[in-house]
Structures are given as C-alpha cells and as structure tokens.
Amino acid sequence: MDSWLAVREAAAAADTPDMPPECREDVVGGLRVPWPAERARRWVAESDGRVVATMILSFQEVDNLDNVELDLVVHPGFRRRGIGTALHDLAVREARAAGCRRLMSESVRALPGGPASDGAGSLFARTTGATLAQTEVRRRLDVSTVDRTGLAARIAALTTDAAGYTLLGWCGAAPDDTVEGLAALQSRFLSEAPLGDLAWEPQQVDVARRRAGERSFAARGRVRYETVARHDATGEIVAWTDVNRYHRPADVWFQDITLVLPEHRGHRLGLLVKLANLAQVLDGEPAVAVHTWNAEENAHMIAINEEMGFRAVDAWDAWQLDLGEPAGRAGTG
Ligand SMILES: CC(C)(COP(=O)(O)OP(=O)(O)OC[C@H]1O[C@@H](n2cnc3c(N)ncnc32)[C@H](O)[C@@H]1OP(=O)(O)O)[C@@H](O)C(=O)NCCC(=O)NCCS
Known part of the structure; x- marks a missing residue:
C-alpha cells in the first residue's frame, strides 16, 4: 500500500x-x-x-x-x-x-x-x-472568494422563484423517502449529461445499488452532502446535486453530479440546488477549495459554475x- x-x-x-x-x-x-x-x-x-x-x-x-x-x-x-x-x-x-x-x-x-x-x-x-x-x-472554486451573505440572499431569491418545489439536504446516507427517487435520477444521469463520443449507456441503479454505493463511500471515509428538489405536486425528486470529499484532506471538496429532469428545467433548479448544497457544506465544514468537471459543450452547467465563482484550471481528455x-x-x- x-x-x-x-x-x-x-x-x-x-x-x-x-x-x-x-x-x-x-x-x-x-x-x-x-x-x-x-x-x-x-x-x-x-x-x-x-x-x-x-x-x-x-x-x-x-x-x-x-x-x-x-x-x-x-x-x-x-x-x-x-x-x-x-x-x-x-x-x-x-x-x-x-x-x-x-x-x-x-x-x-x-x-x-x-x-x-x-x-x-x-x-x-x-x-x-x-x-x-x-x-x-x-474548474476550481477558491472558497475564500465566496461572499457568504450574497450566497444566502441568492438562495432566498431563487427559492422564491422555484415555488412548487421543496429542497431537502443531508450529509451521509439519504433519507428513506428520497432513495428511490435518487436511484431513478442516477439511472437517468448518463442519458441526460453530454457525453461527446463516449459510448456509455445509462446505468441501472436501484435502491440496493444506491445503498451499496453509500456503504462504499462510508468505508472509504468520504463525506458527502447532497441536496435534492422535490416537486410538491407529485412528490417526485426532480433535481439532485452532490458535493463530497476524501477522508483526507478534509477541506478540499468535489462538486459531482448535478441533474435536473428535462420536464422540470427552466426554474433555475440546477443553480438553486447547487448553491443550497454549497451553503450546507460551508456552514458545516472547513473548506478551502471545490473542484468540478464539465464537458466543454455543457454551456449551461459551465455558466452556472462560473456564476458560482469556479474558474478553469486544466483539461481532462x-x-x-x-x-x-x-x-x-x-x-x-
Ligand atoms: C501516460 C503514462 C502512463 C505513460 O507512461 P510511460 O511509461 O512514460 O509510457 P511509454 O514509455 O510506454 O511511452 C510510450 C509513448 O508514448 C508517448 N509519450 C509518453 N509520454 C510522453 C511525453 N511526455 N511527451 C511526448 N510523448 C510521450 C511517446 O510516443 C512514447 O514513446 P517514446 O518514448 O518511444 O517516444 C505516464 O506518463 C503517466 O503515468 N501519466 C499520468 C497518468 C495518465 O495520464 N495515464 C494515461 C491514461 S491513458
């Protein structure tokens, strides 16, 4: 080792x-x-x-x-x-x-x-x-540049605009009433994200696989914060984002998956769940930097990240x- x-x-x-x-x-x-x-x-x-x-x-x-x-x-x-x-x-x-x-x-x-x-x-x-x-x-976010008051105000304004949706956030294992929705979102992720010429088909994720993934996360000592948006009218989980870190160092974070189902786009739910999740990390944890990866062609997600203060570092082929x-x-x- x-x-x-x-x-x-x-x-x-x-x-x-x-x-x-x-x-x-x-x-x-x-x-x-x-x-x-x-x-x-x-x-x-x-x-x-x-x-x-x-x-x-x-x-x-x-x-x-x-x-x-x-x-x-x-x-x-x-x-x-x-x-x-x-x-x-x-x-x-x-x-x-x-x-x-x-x-x-x-x-x-x-x-x-x-x-x-x-x-x-x-x-x-x-x-x-x-x-x-x-x-x-x-892209890398230097956390010292984040305006915490501005972040809270932005989340409040976006929440008002996203009437009809409720945000839920947590650290660690997902609450039981979200896990089925999370498995469904994870199964759709690869068909919704831009993949260029990569031949990846959608994953088949059920509740057991989602829970097994959580157990592997925990065994590795990783810490993960997730935020989802639930559509009040149907109870469906329609947006999801995740920020995690390795056991060590404890202050460098990775912004992973963000997904909003196509039928629920246009309410700025992507930006809202990301900002709310970031706020939850910054409120509870030490943080120096957050790293994230976006396909060059994913203009919408890049715009969200630039708005959050992420700046380009290097290219991953x-x-x-x-x-x-x-x-x-x-x-x-
Ligand atoms: C990519 C990596 C695995 C190559 O290992 P390596 O033992 O140096 O590879 P090789 O000696 O077999 O190189 C084979 C050929 O690749 C090309 N190549 C490798 N490194 C190169 C470099 N720095 N500049 C130009 N050509 C390079 C050359 O054509 C080389 O043949 P040559 O030395 O006869 O000119 C190593 O650089 C590495 O670990 N990089 C970081 C991790 C990574 O990117 N992995 C690749 C995943 S595909």
Whole structure:
C-alpha cells in the first residue's frame, strides 16, 4: 500500500499539482467495500524490486458490460521507458479476454494560466490508437472568494422563484423517502449529461445499488452532502446535486453530479440546488477549495459554475479505444 500510494502521490504532484494526492483511507476502504456493480483488478509494475507503476481495470457487472475503465499511472521518474506501453498491452489483453469491446481512460493536460504539466497522458493515449471522445475542463472554486451573505440572499431569491418545489439536504446516507427517487435520477444521469463520443449507456441503479454505493463511500471515509428538489405536486425528486470529499484532506471538496429532469428545467433548479448544497457544506465544514468537471459543450452547467465563482484550471481528455469484436461473441449476431 505504501508503494502504491507513493507512485500515485509522485504522479499527482507532476500531473495535477494543485490537487491533493490519493487518500490512503479511500484506497483501503475501496478494497474492503468495492463500488457496487463493478469489479476492479489491480496490478503494479516493479523495477529492481521497487513499485514504479500502478494499474486498475474496472469491469462493469450490471450495465455497460462492453466497457472497461483503465487507470494507468507510471512514476514520473520512470516514464519514457516503455512501462506504460507494456501495462497498456496487458490491459488490452485482459479486456479482450473478458469479452469487452472498449477501453476507456482519462488524461490531464494544462490550460493557459493553469498549473504547468507536460500532458504526457494525452500524448501517450494517442500512441495507443485511442480516440479522443470528450474533453472536460476542471474548474476550481477558491472558497475564500465566496461572499457568504450574497450566497444566502441568492438562495432566498431563487427559492422564491422555484415555488412548487421543496429542497431537502443531508450529509451521509439519504433519507428513506428520497432513495428511490435518487436511484431513478442516477439511472437517468448518463442519458441526460453530454457525453461527446463516449459510448456509455445509462446505468441501472436501484435502491440496493444506491445503498451499496453509500456503504462504499462510508468505508472509504468520504463525506458527502447532497441536496435534492422535490416537486410538491407529485412528490417526485426532480433535481439532485452532490458535493463530497476524501477522508483526507478534509477541506478540499468535489462538486459531482448535478441533474435536473428535462420536464422540470427552466426554474433555475440546477443553480438553486447547487448553491443550497454549497451553503450546507460551508456552514458545516472547513473548506478551502471545490473542484468540478464539465464537458466543454455543457454551456449551461459551465455558466452556472462560473456564476458560482469556479474558474478553469486544466483539461481532462476522455479516450476510447475500440478493441474490436470479442472473439467469444463473434458471429453470434
Ligand atoms: C501516460 C503514462 C502512463 C505513460 O507512461 P510511460 O511509461 O512514460 O509510457 P511509454 O514509455 O510506454 O511511452 C510510450 C509513448 O508514448 C508517448 N509519450 C509518453 N509520454 C510522453 C511525453 N511526455 N511527451 C511526448 N510523448 C510521450 C511517446 O510516443 C512514447 O514513446 P517514446 O518514448 O518511444 O517516444 C505516464 O506518463 C503517466 O503515468 N501519466 C499520468 C497518468 C495518465 O495520464 N495515464 C494515461 C491514461 S491513458
């Protein structure tokens, strides 16, 4: 575990210097209580008895069975020696052997004005034959710039405009009367979010999967705040957002999913749930920074984030490598 974390920490310092390194509790907790509907396999590469690279392949078990996610990291001091290529070849063999058709991976490159990095991942990915399927921009909110009084006033005004909806917020496990609605929203997320050319199908999330995800979150020591909007007339949960952090550091947060169902758009519910959720985090927790990722083409969500004070930092390229028809399935129609 020490060796694993050392590689990841050195790589994070080189590739995303303004972000915290991987958290030990998160890695250990994830081994004990894995994400539901996913089966992860891990490898390390050694050189003279020293761990110099790590690789995770995450296979899907319920939906998206054709896709496998690759997380490949080589220690910066051992790059350009063919280690990345050797591990990638292994990943392709394993993915094909498991009957998968696509290898999905991600890499980071610098943007003007952001932290310097050499963008090795994106240059490497091109050599593997992968296609750039989408780019997301990471934005960072410097919490010291947030005007807390202004935030409260903005939430109050937006709440007045969103008559007919009630906000509910919490930290940790979702209340029982929201969990079915949350599972339904999570199942719709991938069909509503812009995915570029990425071949992800909607997830199939039921209450059991949602609860299992909460247990994995807790085992990792992560802390998560969520806010939803409930449509008063029907009782349906129609908007949802989530901000979470690793066990350590305790003051760096990640703004994840935000979704408003199409039939309930136009009431500024997206901005409202995000601001209310942020206020709930800032009221209860230490916070220095919040990071978030948006597809370049997601103009509406980017406008919301810019309005909240998020500013662009770097670009995250999503790669997709077509592995061809799996041998075992060829000719089956
Ligand atoms: C991407 C990464 C895994 C590559 O590991 P590596 O061991 O250096 O890879 P290799 O030595 O096998 O490089 C293979 C080819 O990729 C290209 N490449 C890799 N890094 C490059 C760089 N910094 N600049 C230009 N080309 C680069 C080159 O064509 C290289 O061949 P060459 O050295 O003969 O010119 C490593 O840089 C890394 O861990 N980056 C951070 C995590 C990440 O982005 N992972 C990629 C997910 S796809």
